[in-house]
Amino acid sequence: MKRIAEVAAQAGIAEEHLELYGKYKGKLAPSLWEELKDRPNGRLVLVTAVNPTPAGEGKTLTTIGLSQALNACGVKTVAALREPSLGPCLGMKGGATGGGRAQIVPADEINLHFTGDIHAVTSAHNLLAAMIDNHLFQGNALGLDPQRIVWKRVMDMNDRSLRSIVTGLGDGNGPVRESGFQITTASEIMAVLCLCSNLADLRERLGRMLVGYDRDGRPVTAEKLGAVDAMTALLKEAVKPNLVQTLEGTPVIVHGGPFANIAHGCSSVIGTRYALKLGDVVVTEAGFGADLGAEKFMDIKCRQAGLAPSAAVLVVTVKSLKYNGGAGKEELYAPNRPALLAGLSNLERHVENLGKFGVPVLVALNHFEGDHPAEVEEVLAACARLGVPAALSRVWAEGGAGGQELAAALMKLLDEGKPAAFAPLYEDELDIPAKITKIVTEIYRGSSVAFSPAAKRSLAMIERLGLNKLQVCMAKTPYSFSDQPRLLGAPEGFTVQVRDITLSLGAGFAVVITGSIVTMPGLPAKPAAEAVHVDENGRIAGLS
């Protein structure tokens, strides 16, 4: 590992703009922006994937490995990634810093507290929650309806027993009411942090967040609770992007990590903007598959921030295609040509969809040990038939050297392919139901949308509030194009059931809830925490 000051210097960042957090992590000061802002932007490349499967596709891995490979062949590249959340690290998923020879480091510190950004979001969120309950306790001057408070509490932990709780029990502890905890990454504040342009914009957005309704049904925003300035103060360091490096010394901005269902699932706008000034190419990623992650990246993040991606890399694995083609979770290692061919339908549709945003696509076939050469060839041949460039990536085993073919294909696409003509999928002027319908029919390929009575009530209220032109953030199962997790491949003709629509007014979107979305994960029978060890010198094992 190089000292982060050295990584920064190589990226052209003067020491005065770097705030160190130990020797290997740093935050980029706002003063740096003043120096960078007039430079031209580099080219933005989104790494996305087919629908996720139990075998894992390797989106973060590919983002890291591709940035290493690009740098290795002389293209000045910066990666922009999301911060891992502690809950999943210690729960089901383990670390989120890549793997093999395509990792960001120091992995353990990034996976644990990192520079404290997520803790700051937790504090700001729970300060507002405490202010709300205290407001009720102290007389409720705003006339808040205790039954219609939508602001919950958050914790960066997988803890199912906090999903639904009753608070305020006991003598003198304030009104008793039902509430619950979400994981911190599901906090609207995380989405706000990732979409804001600067501290002033952050403050404005925090003030707009909806906390509940008064007894007359009027929305009450965070601004009214008197804590928005204190919340902004709590977030003043968190809003600064973090700089780390890959195992090969590539600079990586790791900043923010909102949920990819009830939020938009992308790293911060501020971090991406810095990266675009520092790199000729910026490789970034979005949560889940392209149906959710890429759509929100384009329609929410790029739209709000005025960003225009130059290309998309669609990560696929032999195993993910077989799974999407009907092979069982335990059968993915066995050769299975029929499943592979059937699963290609999933890849094909994602490729088509990305084209609808005017963004050229490159398929990255992420190679796993044990992949059968014939199946690898099959996938590459299928891509050729579809007319989409594709390359094999071996970055897990070989780091940047294993991504040369992918990097070369990307540069060819960027330099010689048809230039991107980015446009979001839907126009701002459409009403929320029309926006939903457009996503469902053009991206998911369902035939229709059905709104539950609760969703209809919410839509009527949103219309009454004059908010029916909001952007939409789809909260849907990631496992299928449809809202039914087991409908794999490329389903058609289904109806998407909208259960409810909630407002994230600070983030600037309406959250469209289909199916049951869990915003507080639980721990499995063998939590990942049980495998974590630390020796007396502080060296951690078992985390990433």
Next chain:
Amino acid sequence: MKRIAEVAAQAGIAEEHLELYGKYKGKLAPSLWEELKDRPNGRLVLVTAVNPTPAGEGKTLTTIGLSQALNACGVKTVAALREPSLGPCLGMKGGATGGGRAQIVPADEINLHFTGDIHAVTSAHNLLAAMIDNHLFQGNALGLDPQRIVWKRVMDMNDRSLRSIVTGLGDGNGPVRESGFQITTASEIMAVLCLCSNLADLRERLGRMLVGYDRDGRPVTAEKLGAVDAMTALLKEAVKPNLVQTLEGTPVIVHGGPFANIAHGCSSVIGTRYALKLGDVVVTEAGFGADLGAEKFMDIKCRQAGLAPSAAVLVVTVKSLKYNGGAGKEELYAPNRPALLAGLSNLERHVENLGKFGVPVLVALNHFEGDHPAEVEEVLAACARLGVPAALSRVWAEGGAGGQELAAALMKLLDEGKPAAFAPLYEDELDIPAKITKIVTEIYRGSSVAFSPAAKRSLAMIERLGLNKLQVCMAKTPYSFSDQPRLLGAPEGFTVQVRDITLSLGAGFAVVITGSIVTMPGLPAKPAAEAVHVDENGRIAGLS
């Protein structure tokens, strides 16, 4: 403000042992200990106070100002302080970094997230809580009695509505049970962090912590839940002491901040040990008045760590004496000789008590603007009559220059006075009830101790477990020597009611609960958070 690397260099700390957190905060690496450990220790001075009053005594202020004054007159001094907790900062109390010209800086950052230590305690604590509920959910192989789980959750926020809650509601969210949140500083993990010697000791202590009882009434420790190594990993940075500076550049180690009622209320042992190797004099503080803070400092912290204080500084104010002598909260500015003379009884008893530990005492009369010169003289004259050295301190208004008299008096006491002959108050061999009785009769000056039925049941259980030689940590109102907050001055003849006794086995003490101890504060009608502002450049106002 000097760069922290410069402060460290002046204190003799090589750059390689300093882990920077921005330009003005740093952590001391374990490698430094290897270099320091064979040096002789400096002299340890405890700053304590009379019983706290609504006007504030200025213990932290005096600790900071005295360390500035000592350095100014050529005595190499390091201060060792507790970390402020976010909850009170945003709640009732405001910041905790001193004031006027005796402050530690950067105050806003120390008051907010600092280097993340308290967040790490929160995460480690709540990981264990999540593992416990998950254990119940996954089949309860340990046979835990869900009604007798003593491990709650924590949050660094003042939030009364979380004091008593019901968790696990809703379908598939685990057993429904009563629980609650404490503020993070009340977590046993904070006490453990502050009493441990190193990472290995931390791990052992975490494993010993009691989480509940099984269906046969046997204690179940954290070790059994399988998360102790992960908890240690979460705390591996938090265990390193933090270095900051005063406004005059004096090095200050700010590390740990356990509650002063259900825990021992002192900064970390590790931080104190580093300070004793770096300074010829180390000035530190303990929570609340000397009846609680100094007693626990001597009987718990010094005993466990093998430390021996050389002197104690007892902070008093004209206002605190008048309040202890019966003057009302609103009358403290008006001259009131009778109240002042009556209140001296409180000072006198604390002086006597400190003598029982074999520690020489110096009274620091912390001067407030508006103090009447005649009353100041009265206090100093009374100290002379009592035969205790005393000095006026004007460090709020004048910084180190205003503490010259105090510093000179301290050095005279240390260099020319009768040397300290430190011994804890009670012997290890005494049973818990005998230890409690000794504290109550010799320090509080009550006539007896009464144990509630619950306390008797706990004592019987503790005896059955073979733990009846544990140290005791008194949880009592700080406002009186007795367990009745309104019994001011120097009451006698009262009976202390012990409501319950709980076990902090990781910290190594039994917590003796008298009266009702709130471990989760609430917010007042006008929370301090409402006064906090931050401008677009990230400058904070209204916090400290």
